[in-house]
Amino acid sequence: MNDVIDRHVKSVFATPAVAFVVLMMIFPIAYTLYLSLHDWYGSTTSPPTFVGVDNYVRIFSNDPRFWDALGRTLLFTGLAVSIQTVLGVAIAVLLHRQFAGRGLVRSLMLLPMIATPVAVALVWRLLFQPELGLLNDMLMAVGLSPSAWVADSSIALFCLVLVDVWEWTSLITLVTLSGLVALPTEPMEAAVVDGASAWQRFWLITLPMVRPVIVIAVVFRLIEALKTFDPIIVITQGGPGFATETLNIYIYNTAFQYQQLGYASALLLVFFAIVFTLAAVTLSFRRGKASS
Amino acid sequence: MTSTTTRTTRILAILLPAALLTGACGSNDGAGQENPAEATGEFDWQRYSGTEIRVSSLQFPWQEAIAERLPEFEELTGITVALDALPEEQFRQRLQVEMTSGSEDIDVFATSPQNDAARFVQLGWYEDLNPMLSNESLTSPDYDFADFGEGLIESQTYDGQLVSLPTVVETQIFFYRPSVLEQYDLEVPGTIDELESAAATISEDGEVIGWATRGKRAAAVTQIASFLYNYGAEFIDEDGQAAFDTPEGVEAFQTYGDLLREYGPAGSANNSWEELLALFQQGQIAMWADNSGQVASVLDPEVSSVADDVEFAPMPAGPAGDAQTFFGWSAAISPESQEKGASWLFLQWATSPEMVEELQVEADVVGGRESAEFADDTPESFIDAFQSSLARSRSQLPAVIPVPEVRDAIGQAIVVSIEGGDVEAAVSTAAEEFNRIVQAQQ
Numbered sequence: 001m002n003d004v005i006d007r008h009v010k011s012v013f014a015t016p017a018v019a020f021v022v023l024m025m026i027f028p029i030a031y032t033l034y035l036s037l038h039d040w041y042g043s044t045t046s047p048p049t050f051v052g053v054d055n056y057v058r059i060f061s062n063d064p065r066f067w068d069a070l071g072r073t074l075l076f077t078g079l080a081v082s083i084q085t086v087l088g089v090a091i092a093v094l095l096h097r098q099f100a101g102r103g104l105v106r107s108l109m110l111l112p113m114i115a116t117p118v119a120v121a122l123v124w125r126l127l128f129q130p131e132l133g134l135l136n137d138m139l140m141a142v143g144l145s146p147s148a149w150v151a152d153s154s155i156a157l158f159c160l161v162l163v164d165v166w167e168w169t170s171l172i173t174l175v176t177l178s179g180l181v182a183l184p185t186e187p188m189e190a191a192v193v194d195g196a197s198a199w200q201r202f203w204l205i206t207l208p209m210v211r212p213v214i215v216i217a218v219v220f221r222l223i224e225a226l227k228t229f230d231p232i233i234v235i236t237q238g239g240p241g242f243a244t245e246t247l248n249i250y251i252y253n254t255a256f257q258y259q260q261l262g263y264a265s266a267l268l269l270v271f272f273a274i275v276f277t278l279a280a281v282t283l284s285f286r287r288g289k290a291s292s
Numbered sequence: 293m294t295s296t297t298t299r300t301t302r303i304l305a306i307l308l309p310a311a312l313l314t315g316a317c318g319s320n321d322g323a324g325q326e327n328p329a330e331a332t333g334e335f336d337w338q339r340y341s342g343t344e345i346r347v348s349s350l351q352f353p354w355q356e357a358i359a360e361r362l363p364e365f366e367e368l369t370g371i372t373v374a375l376d377a378l379p380e381e382q383f384r385q386r387l388q389v390e391m392t393s394g395s396e397d398i399d400v401f402a403t404s405p406q407n408d409a410a411r412f413v414q415l416g417w418y419e420d421l422n423p424m425l426s427n428e429s430l431t432s433p434d435y436d437f438a439d440f441g442e443g444l445i446e447s448q449t450y451d452g453q454l455v456s457l458p459t460v461v462e463t464q465i466f467f468y469r470p471s472v473l474e475q476y477d478l479e480v481p482g483t484i485d486e487l488e489s490a491a492a493t494i495s496e497d498g499e500v501i502g503w504a505t506r507g508k509r510a511a512a513v514t515q516i517a518s519f520l521y522n523y524g525a526e527f528i529d530e531d532g533q534a535a536f537d538t539p540e541g542v543e544a545f546q547t548y549g550d551l552l553r554e555y556g557p558a559g560s561a562n563n564s565w566e567e568l569l570a571l572f573q574q575g576q577i578a579m580w581a582d583n584s585g586q587v588a589s590v591l592d593p594e595v596s597s598v599a600d601d602v603e604f605a606p607m608p609a610g611p612a613g614d615a616q617t618f619f620g621w622s623a624a625i626s627p628e629s630q631e632k633g634a635s636w637l638f639l640q641w642a643t644s645p646e647m648v649e650e651l652q653v654e655a656d657v658v659g660g661r662e663s664a665e666f667a668d669d670t671p672e673s674f675i676d677a678f679q680s681s682l683a684r685s686r687s688q689l690p691a692v693i694p695v696p697e698v699r700d701a702i703g704q705a706i707v708v709s710i711e712g713g714d715v716e717a718a719v720s721t722a723a724e725e726f727n728r729i730v731q732a733q734q
Binding site for chain 1: 558
C-alpha cells in the first residue's frame with residue numbers, strides 16, 4: 001500500500017484538487033450545456049426534451065427581453081466601472097501622500113466593501129424609498145423637489161450605478177494604492193530634477209507605471225459588475241417594469257420564476273461567453289501596452 | 293487571465309446546475325411506510341403519531357394563525373410539525389428550487405391554484421388528494437368537504453385531481469378611512485369616476501394620499517383585473533389569446549395608471565401589497581384597493597394605527613359592469629413527501645369546519661367554508677362587501693399555463709401607464725408578448 005502511494009505520490013497529492021475541479025466546475029458547466037440543448041421545466045415526472053440549438057436560436061432571433069437586458073448590463077457595467085476607476089485612482093493618489101491619520105482614513109475607505117452586500121442593499125432601499133426615505137428628506141431640506149429614485153424607470157438604473165460606485169470604488173483604490181507603494185522612486189526624483197510639473201509627473205510617469213495594476217483592478221470590477229445580483233434583486237427586483245432587469249436578473253427570473261431551466265441554461269452560457277470575451281479584451285489591452 | 297476566467301466560470305455555472313444536481317439524482321418513489329390511500333380501520337387522529345412533517349408557507353395571516361395553534365394539532369395527533377415561512381417572493385423561489393430538486397423535505401406547502409396549478413400539475417408537483425379524501429379510515433366523518441361549495445372545489449380540481457384544499461379566500465376589497473371621507477364630505481365611491489373625484493379632493497391638500505393600489509410589475513396584475521372586466525375587456529379570448537389590447541382594455545390600463553400617477557403614493561411603480569399595507573396601517577392612505585386577506589393586518593390594533601378608522605366596500609364599478617374579482621390560497625401535499633398520511637391529517641385539521649371558523653372569528657382570516665360564521669366584532673361592512681363580492685366574482689388571473697411569465701408581460705404595460713408613457717403601444721406590446729409566451733409553452 002505504502003509502495004503504491006510512494007510511487008504515485010504526485011498523482012495522490014493532486015487527486016483531491018482534480019476531483020474538486022471536476023465536481024465543482026466541469027460537471028456544472030457540462031450539465032448546463034446539456035440542459036441548454038433541452039426544454040425542461042423542472043418536472044419530477046418527465047425528463048428534459050432534446051430540442052437541439054432551438055434555445056440559442058430563440059435568444060438571437062426571438063427574445064427582445066434578452067437584448068434589452070444585455071444593453072442594460074453593458075450600460076450599468078460601463079458607467080459603474082468607469083466612474084469607479086476615475087474616482088478610485090484619484091483617491092488612491094490622494095491617500096498615497098503623507099498626512100496625519102492616513103492609516104485611519106485608509107481603513108475607513110474600505111468599509112463599504114467589507115459590509116455584507118445584502119445588508120448594504122437593504123439600507124439603500126430604505127434610503128431610496130420615496131415616501132419615507134432619507135434621500136428625499138435631504139432633497140426637500142435644501143428646497144429641491146423629491147424624486148421617485150428607484151421607482152422611476154428613467155433613473156432607476158443610475159441609482160443602482162450609484163450604489164455600486166459607493167460600494168466598490170474602494171477596491172480600485174486599494175489595488176492602485178498597493179501599486180503606487182511598490183513604485184521605484186528614482187524616475188520620480190529624476191523628473192523633479194528635470195523640472196516636471198506635478199501634473200506632468202502624474203500623467204507621464206505615475207499613471208503609466210501603475211497602469212498594469214489598475215487594469216487588473218478594472219478587470220476584477222468588470223467581471224463582478226457584469227454579474228451584479230444582490231443589490232438589484234434587493235433594491236428593485238429588476239423593476240419598475242423591466243427598467244433594471246440586467247442579464248443576471250433575467251436569467252434568474254427565467255430559471256426560478258418561469259421554470260424554463262433549459263432556456264435559462266442557454267442564456268447562462270451566452271452570458272458566460274460575453275463576460276469571458278470582455279475580460280479577455282480588457283486583459284489583452286494590458287499586455288499590449290506593457291510590451292510596447 | 294486563466295485564474296480570473298476559471299473563477300468566473302465557476303461562479304456563473306455553479307448557480308443553476310448545483311441546484312439541479314440533486315434533482316438529476318433524486319428518486320421518484322414517494323412511498324412512505326404505508327400507502328395512506330389504502331389505510332383501513334376506524335378514523336383515528338393518532339394514526340400517524342410520532343411522525344414529523346414540514347410545512348412550507350409564505351408569511352401571511354393564515355400561516356401566523358396556524359402557527360399559534362400548532363400545539364393543539366401536535367397534541368391531537370402526536371405528529372410534530374415544523375412550519376417555516378418566508379415573504380411571498382422568496383417563498384415561491386425556494387419552493388421551486390426544492391420541488392425541482394425532487395426534495396423529500398417538504399410535506400405540505402402553500403399554493404395559489406390560480407397562479408400555480410396549471411404549471412404544477414404539468415410538472416407533477418401535487419399529490420392527488422382524492423384517494424385520501426374518499427378513504428373513510430383517513431378522513432374524519434365530520435370533515436364535510438361539500439361545505440366548501442362547488443365553485444371553490446372546482447377551482448382546486450385539475451384533470452380530475454384534487455390538487456389542494458382552500459385555506460384562504462380573498463376578493464379585491466375597497467378599504468377606506470371613514471374619518472377622511474367625512475372630513476372632505478365625500479360619499480363612498482360606487483364607480484371609478486366617483487373614485488377619481490374623491491381621490492382628487494383628498495389629494496389636493498397633500499395631507500393624506502388619496503388613492504393607492506399595487507403598481508409593481510407582476511403584483512399589480514391581480515388588481516387590474518376588475519378594471520379590465522368593468523371597462524369591458526378580458527385577459528384572454530376563447531382560444532387563450534390575449535384579449536386585453538382592445539380599446540376598452542387600453543382605457544382600463546390608462547385609467548389604472550392615471551389614478552395612481554395623479555393621486556397615488558410616490559413611487560407607485562415599485563409598490564406591492566407589503567409596502568401599501570405599511571402605508572395604510574400608518575394612516576397615510578385614505579382609499580386603497582387590495583385583496584381582502586389584508587383585513588386581518590388592518591384591523592389588528594397592535595400593528596395598525598387605523599384599526600378603528602377603517603371601513604370596507606366592494607370595488608367601485610366601471611362603465612361596463614361591476615364584476616368583482618377573487619384570489620385564493622390553498623395547501624397541497626408534495627408527491628415526494630414520505631409522510632403523506634400525516635400531511636393529510638394536517639390539511640384536514642387546518643381546513644376543518646371548526647378551524648376555519650375559529651380562524652375567521654379569532655384572526656380575521658377568511659376561509660372558504662360556507663358554514664363558517666364571522667366574529668361579532670368583524671365590521672359589518674367587511675362581511676357585506678366580502679360576501680356580495682364573492683357571489684359575483686371572477687378570477688384575478690388569466691387561465692394559462694405560464695402565469696408568472698404573462699403576469700410580467702402585462703405588468704410592464706401597467707408600469708408604463710403609471711409613468712405616463714404611451715399606454716396603447718405598451719398594451720399592444722404586452723399582448724404580443726403574451727401570445728408569444730403562451731404559444732411557446734402550450
